[in-house]
Structure formats: C-alpha cells, structure tokens
Amino acid sequence: MKLKNVVLEIGTEEIPSRFLPPMIEELRGFAEEALESARLGFKDIQVYATPRRLVLMIGTLDECQKECVELLKGPPMSNAYDSAGNPTRAALGFAKSKNVSVDALKTMEVGEVCYVAAEVREESKATLEVLPGLLRGLISRLIFPKNMYWKDPRIRFARPIRWILALADEHVIPFRYGDVESGRMTSGHRFMGQKSIEIKSAGEFMERLYDNNVILDQEKRRQKLEAGISMLKQNFEGALKVELDPELVEENLYLVEFPIPFIGSFDERFLEIPREVLVTSMKKNQKYFAVYDKDRESRLANYFIGVSNNRPSNINTIREGNERVLQARLEDAAFFWDEDRKRPLASRVEHLKNVIYQESLGSVYDKVLQTQRLAGWLCSELGRENLVELVERAALLSKADLLTSMVFEFPELQGVMGREYALHDGEDPRVALALYEQYLPRSAADTPPTDDVGALLGLAERVHVIVSCHKAGLEPTGSQDPYALRRAARCINEIVWARNLDLDLLKVVETSALANLVEQELTEKIIFFLRQRLLIQLKEKGFEHELTLLALSVAWPRPLQTLRLLEALDAVKDEPWLQDLATSAVRVKNILQKAEETSDVFNPALAVLEAENALNGEMERLKPSVSDALEAGKWQELMVLLAELSPIVTDFFDNVMVMDPDERVRNNRLALLKRCNALFERVGDMTVLKSQGKRGDE
Structure with missing residues (x-):
C-alpha cells in the first residue's frame, strides 16, 4: 500500500509577497532532497503559497523506506589479520563498531589496496514513523530574507506560525515546532471563510480550502486574476487598455488568497503629472494596474484596476476606500512636482558636493565632473565633435534630479524626472532625453538608448563606475556585486x-x-574583467566558444568589431570556400612553424618559379581591397577576398619546394609565406576555422 496524499500546511500571519516565489522553489528542493535521503519513493511534489500559508503536497508516497545495504570500508587486510590469519584488534574493533561478527567481515578493493568491509543493513521504517522528523526538519530549514524569532532562538520564520496541518491520507503526522502542535485543523479565507476547518483526509484538503474561498494554486489564482481584469476591460467599451505588468501580476498573486479585481478612478487634474510618476505611485504604493488610452497608448486614463481580497458584496466600499488612499498619494506627488519645478535643475548641481558617492571616491559632484570629461573625450574619439556641447551639458545635469523631492520619494524615477525637469527648464530636448537614456538599458529586457547623446553619457558613466570601483577595491567577488559592475559591463x-x-x-x-590615477596593473585587471564579461555575453547569444575566442583574439578590445567578426564567421563557417581558405592558411602556418629561421624580406628577383610570382602578384593585387575591408569592418567581404588566395597557395605547394637547398631561395620563399600568413591572420588562427567545418583535410 502507498500513501496517496501527504500534506504539510504552515499557517501564518501575512507573509510579504516578495518572500514567497523563491520559497516555493526552496521548499520543493528541500522536500525532494529529504525524501531521497530518507529513502522514500514518491510520484510528485507540489508546493503552493498564499500570504497566509505555505503548503507542501506529496503524491503517492511509499508506505515504508527502501531497504538500505551498505558495504562500509574498514582497515586494510594487512592490518586486520596477523601472519597466522587471526583477526587483529583493528578487525575486532571495526566489527564491533558496525555491530557485525568478525566472521561476517567481507573484503573490498580500493585502487590496489584490499580492505576488510562490513555489510550493514539499515532498518526500514514505516513512512509514518519517518515523516514527523522529516517535516519538522523542512520547516526549520526555511530561511527568509527577514526572519522573526521566538523564545527559542532556533525557532524562526518570516511571520508567526499560527497552525500546522500535517496529514498522510487520514492520519495526522504528529510533531511540534516551537509551541505549535501539528494536527488536522486549518483556516479558511480571513474574511470569506471559516476560521477553523477540520480536514478528515489529505485528499480533500485543497477542495475544502476552495470551498472557504482560498485558491491555493498560484497558477489558478493568476488565471482568475487575469480573467477578472479581462472582464473589467469590457466596461471601457474598447476605448481604454490595461497593461498586465508581469511583476505587478506576480506581486498581487501573493497578496491575496481569492483575487477580486475592481475598477477605480482618480481626478483628471492629476493627469498633468508625468505618466511615470502616476504609474510608479500606483504600482509601488497601491499595487494598482494603470489604464491607458487605447488610441494614444502613451497617455494614461484617470482609472486604475486594483485587486481586492474581500467580499464582492463590499466592492463599492473597497473601491471608495482605495480611491481615497490614492487621492492622498497623488496629492503628494502633485506637491513634489510643483515644488521641484520652482528651482531649475542646473541650480542643484552645486549641492551634489554634499552627497557622498563612495567614501574613498569623493562626492557625486566629483563623479559628475569626471564623467563629463570622459564623455567629452568619447565624442572626439568617435568623431562626434558636433555632440560635445550637448553631451557635456547632459553629463553636468546627469545626477541633479537626485536632489529633488520626487526622486527622494521614488528613487526608481531618477532619470525620468531629470528629463521632465530639464524640458520644463528649457534645456535642449536631446539633453533632456539623455538624462533619461543614460540609465538604459536598465535590465536585460530593456531597450538601449535611442540617441547618441544619451548613449555616450551612459558609456562614460559606466566606464567611470567600473574604473573608480576597481580603484576603491569594490570589484565583484563571487556572487557579490554591490555596485553592479557586471551589469555595467554588459550595458x-x-x-x-x-x-x-x-x-x-x-x-x-x-x-x-x-x-x-589608476596604476597600470589595475588597468590591465579592468580590461580583463571587461573581456570576460563580453565573452559571457557572446556565449549567451549562442556563438560557439572556439569561434568566440577567435573573434576576440582578432578584434578585442573593440566590442562592435568583435561581434561583427563573430557573426561573419558563424554565417560562413561551414562554407566550402572558407574551409579551403582554412586549409591553405594551416599549410602556410605549419611550414613556417617548422622553419628554424624566417626572413621578413621578400626579393622578387629571387622568385624564379611561376607559382612564386603568381602568389606574390595576387597578394599585391588584394592588399588594397583587404585593407579597405578591414578598415570598414566588412569581415565577410575580407574572408571572401582572402579565399581568392586558396587555389594559388595550393598551386604554390604543388609546384614549389619551399625548403630549397639554396639558403637564399629558401629564405625568400619563407618570407613570401610569412607575408601570406600575415594576410590570413587578419581573421585569426585558421586552425579553429578548419576544426569548425564539415570538410577540409588535415
């Protein structure tokens, strides 16, 4: 017989929503590990979470543990028996420690050494005997970002535990955690369910909770939430739309046990505040979904959709209460908006001297000036001299919005408010846009800057952060990256x-x-750090490791050319003409490596064979085109040009004895091949290309 259903429910006060998604995976992993360690077979494991409960459900669990027979190694045979074959004290002691007779000892070989061994059988216990300790152990292993402690410092959890339900089919699994005894009692929805519910069997647990308005399965809660919002959208008669922000959907899932979406509204005068402020206030403070004008998708409507955890019959009262709270929030935002605009953004720059960037690196004002100089230099370096004034102005204003009331209240709006206040002050629109786009991309899913002013400012900012943090000894270590330098390198x-x-x-x-004032050794360390981050990014794009290393060897430290070369290589790596080129390049390289000495000077007068002159002539003809393609970063065109040498190189090796007895002729031919090799190496070590292809002789 197997146990059909095992349920562990940890009932608590409301747990913060952000704690629950990672805890679901952690509990599942702990449970699988514990069951395997306990030698208990099972069919499946499900973990569910709501604000008031964390639930583990195990399906089809073995009735008892699997039998365990282990062969445990003892002392070497040479120490276990004397010359007469009698067991020594080492063998007797080992047998006694394993509770077996000395006559029952066996042998086992490890490497070339023979040892005595004891075959130990571990008693198979009934699952119902094992589960109390196993489940208690699972609860004790759960560690949240913030824990609460009881009188016993070993007892901790995210919020006070109010009840523990533990059932194996109809059997209670008895154990105690802190001052809470496990049992068969649970609790329904806080407002719409029974406070005390007796569960007779684990199989009815989920259904009984649903009868008491608890949707235990988070995916079913998601479906109900999204379906409810879709129904509400019908009230807008197609004129408005709702964006289902995935992050906000996820947060709402773990704020309620029975999601009931509702529509609310706010005063239209608040629409004069920048859209991002309204959306952030609704999302951060109230967990509301914003509603947009369908014909003008960037324009907000004066509605919102909230998610209630209370009775539908009370929905009007709930709506009115939420509208009053949002009204107060938006009044604050409107006040910040009006007050901040009373002072130009530029007037705040000087006050950045009072804001510490990092203790050993000075103030934010110092950082701004250093970023400004680097950004201006980047303009000149990249031939964007026409942007110097705009970029330097944007750099000067880049952190001024940190001192505004709005950004103090909503730190995530830095950049957004810089843009809005700069536009209000009459700054150049490209400068204003750069104040926002300097932070792009904010995440892997985000878009990069759309304008070069913001792009150059963003580059200067991130390079400065990486260099200054390395100087201060704040570089990433292991999983720790407090200043997000890896993210900066990716950006x-x-x-x-x-x-x-x-x-x-x-x-x-x-x-x-x-x-x-960074030393050369540290500069080299920073360059290596940036190279490694690029290598990881290119791997994530799906490029083969060997090809990536080849591209890096040729084009690094130019990330744009590295990517372009890699894309070109990846596109043609299996083309027959490329494999012919690789074969020719490898033959040239091999013979140069075998030569003891090679000359750098080729003398056409010593080239007496037609194949020599043909190779030299073709290289001279291709040189200008190769240089142009290289200069323009046209890597595939470059490879096509070099491939024109393949048949001529083949003819050269077929008709020319490179290692001629005459030293002058030999060195001249090696010099010719050296020039040819230099052309081939414009796209790197062809050995790698040859190994990537489907054809080509070694």
Whole structure:
C-alpha cells in the first residue's frame, strides 16, 4: 500500500509577497532532497503559497523506506589479520563498531589496496514513523530574507506560525515546532471563510480550502486574476487598455488568497503629472494596474484596476476606500512636482558636493565632473565633435534630479524626472532625453538608448563606475556585486552594439584610469574583467566558444568589431570556400612553424618559379581591397577576398619546394609565406576555422 496524499500546511500571519516565489522553489528542493535521503519513493511534489500559508503536497508516497545495504570500508587486510590469519584488534574493533561478527567481515578493493568491509543493513521504517522528523526538519530549514524569532532562538520564520496541518491520507503526522502542535485543523479565507476547518483526509484538503474561498494554486489564482481584469476591460467599451505588468501580476498573486479585481478612478487634474510618476505611485504604493488610452497608448486614463481580497458584496466600499488612499498619494506627488519645478535643475548641481558617492571616491559632484570629461573625450574619439556641447551639458545635469523631492520619494524615477525637469527648464530636448537614456538599458529586457547623446553619457558613466570601483577595491567577488559592475559591463556592450559605436575599450579605460590615477596593473585587471564579461555575453547569444575566442583574439578590445567578426564567421563557417581558405592558411602556418629561421624580406628577383610570382602578384593585387575591408569592418567581404588566395597557395605547394637547398631561395620563399600568413591572420588562427567545418583535410 502507498500513501496517496501527504500534506504539510504552515499557517501564518501575512507573509510579504516578495518572500514567497523563491520559497516555493526552496521548499520543493528541500522536500525532494529529504525524501531521497530518507529513502522514500514518491510520484510528485507540489508546493503552493498564499500570504497566509505555505503548503507542501506529496503524491503517492511509499508506505515504508527502501531497504538500505551498505558495504562500509574498514582497515586494510594487512592490518586486520596477523601472519597466522587471526583477526587483529583493528578487525575486532571495526566489527564491533558496525555491530557485525568478525566472521561476517567481507573484503573490498580500493585502487590496489584490499580492505576488510562490513555489510550493514539499515532498518526500514514505516513512512509514518519517518515523516514527523522529516517535516519538522523542512520547516526549520526555511530561511527568509527577514526572519522573526521566538523564545527559542532556533525557532524562526518570516511571520508567526499560527497552525500546522500535517496529514498522510487520514492520519495526522504528529510533531511540534516551537509551541505549535501539528494536527488536522486549518483556516479558511480571513474574511470569506471559516476560521477553523477540520480536514478528515489529505485528499480533500485543497477542495475544502476552495470551498472557504482560498485558491491555493498560484497558477489558478493568476488565471482568475487575469480573467477578472479581462472582464473589467469590457466596461471601457474598447476605448481604454490595461497593461498586465508581469511583476505587478506576480506581486498581487501573493497578496491575496481569492483575487477580486475592481475598477477605480482618480481626478483628471492629476493627469498633468508625468505618466511615470502616476504609474510608479500606483504600482509601488497601491499595487494598482494603470489604464491607458487605447488610441494614444502613451497617455494614461484617470482609472486604475486594483485587486481586492474581500467580499464582492463590499466592492463599492473597497473601491471608495482605495480611491481615497490614492487621492492622498497623488496629492503628494502633485506637491513634489510643483515644488521641484520652482528651482531649475542646473541650480542643484552645486549641492551634489554634499552627497557622498563612495567614501574613498569623493562626492557625486566629483563623479559628475569626471564623467563629463570622459564623455567629452568619447565624442572626439568617435568623431562626434558636433555632440560635445550637448553631451557635456547632459553629463553636468546627469545626477541633479537626485536632489529633488520626487526622486527622494521614488528613487526608481531618477532619470525620468531629470528629463521632465530639464524640458520644463528649457534645456535642449536631446539633453533632456539623455538624462533619461543614460540609465538604459536598465535590465536585460530593456531597450538601449535611442540617441547618441544619451548613449555616450551612459558609456562614460559606466566606464567611470567600473574604473573608480576597481580603484576603491569594490570589484565583484563571487556572487557579490554591490555596485553592479557586471551589469555595467554588459550595458557597455549593449550600447556599443545598438548604436554602432566602434569603440576601443582599452583606450577608453586608459583615459578614465589616467584621470583617476589608476596604476597600470589595475588597468590591465579592468580590461580583463571587461573581456570576460563580453565573452559571457557572446556565449549567451549562442556563438560557439572556439569561434568566440577567435573573434576576440582578432578584434578585442573593440566590442562592435568583435561581434561583427563573430557573426561573419558563424554565417560562413561551414562554407566550402572558407574551409579551403582554412586549409591553405594551416599549410602556410605549419611550414613556417617548422622553419628554424624566417626572413621578413621578400626579393622578387629571387622568385624564379611561376607559382612564386603568381602568389606574390595576387597578394599585391588584394592588399588594397583587404585593407579597405578591414578598415570598414566588412569581415565577410575580407574572408571572401582572402579565399581568392586558396587555389594559388595550393598551386604554390604543388609546384614549389619551399625548403630549397639554396639558403637564399629558401629564405625568400619563407618570407613570401610569412607575408601570406600575415594576410590570413587578419581573421585569426585558421586552425579553429578548419576544426569548425564539415570538410577540409588535415
């Protein structure tokens, strides 16, 4: 017989919603690990969470543990028996410690050494005997970002535990955690269910909760929430739309046990406040979904959708209460908006001297000036001299909004408010846009800057952060990256790729390092850090590791050219002509490696064979085109040009004895091949290309 259903429910006060999604995965992992360790077979494990309960459900659990027989190693045979074959004290002691007779000892070989061993059988216990300790252990292993402690410091949980239900089919699994005894009692919805519910069997647990308005399965709560919002949208008769922010949906799932969406509204005068302020206030403070004008998707409507955890019959009272709370929130936002605009953004820059960036790195004002200098240099380096004034102005204002009341209240609006206040002050629109776009992309799913002013400011900002933090000893270690330097490095590459900025990162870092008085050794460390982040990003894009290393060896430290070369290589790696090129390049390289000495000077007068002159002539013909393709970053065109040498190289090796007895002729031919090899290496070590292809002889 197997146990059909096992349920563990930990009933609590309301747990913060952000704690629950990771705890679901953690409890599932702990349960699988514990059952495996206890030698209990099972069919499946489900974990559910609501604000008031964390539930583990195990399906089809073995009635008892699997039998365990282990062969445990003892002392070597040479120590276990004397010369007469009698067991020594070592063998006797080992047998006694394993509770077996010395006559029952066996042997086992490890490497070339023979040991005595004891076969130990571990008693198989009934599952109902094992589960109390197992389930209690699971609860004790759960650690939340913030824990509450009881009288016993070993007892901790995110919120006070009010009840524990533990059932195996109809059997209670008895154990105690802190001062709470497990049993068969649970509680329904706080407002719409019974306070005390007796569960006769684990199989009826979920259904009984649903009868008491608790949707235990978070995915079913999600479906109900989204279906409810879809029904409410019909009230707008197609004129308005609702964006289902995935992050907000997830948060609402773990704020309620029975989601009931409702429509609310607010005064239209608040629509004069920037859209992002309204959305952030509704999302951060009230967990509301914003409603947009369908014909003008960027324009908010004066409605919102909230999610209640209370009776539908009370929905009007709930709506009115939520509208009053939102009214107060938006009054605050309107006050901040009006007060902040009384002072120009530029007037706040000087006060950044009073804001510490990092203790060993000075003030935010110092950081702004250093970023400004680097951003101006980037304009000149990239041939964007026409943008210097705009970029330097944007850099000067880049952190001024940190001192506004709105950003103090909503830190996530930095950049957004800089843009809005700059537009209000009459700053150039591209400067205003740059104040927002300097932070893009904010995440892997975000878009990069749409304008070069913001892109250059964002690049300068991130390079400065990486260099200055390395100088201060704040570089990432293991999983710790408090200043998000890995993210900064990723953003540098994303911006360079999106805006087609052919940047030499070595020069950029050296320029920033010079301004920050960073030593050469540390500069090299920073460059290596940036190279490794690029390598990881390219791997995430699906490029083969060997090809990626090849592209890096040729184009690094220019991320744009590295990506372009890699894309070109990936596109043609299996083409027959590329494999012919690789074969030719490998033959040239191999013979040069075997030569003891090679000359750098090729003398056409010593080239007496037609194949020599043909190879030299073709290289001379291709040189200008190769240089042009290289300069323009047209890597595939470059490879096509070099492939024109393949048949001529083949003919050369078929008709020319490179290692001629005459030293002058030999060295001249090696010099010719050296020039040929230099052309081939414009796209890296062809050995890698040859190994990637489907054809080509070794």
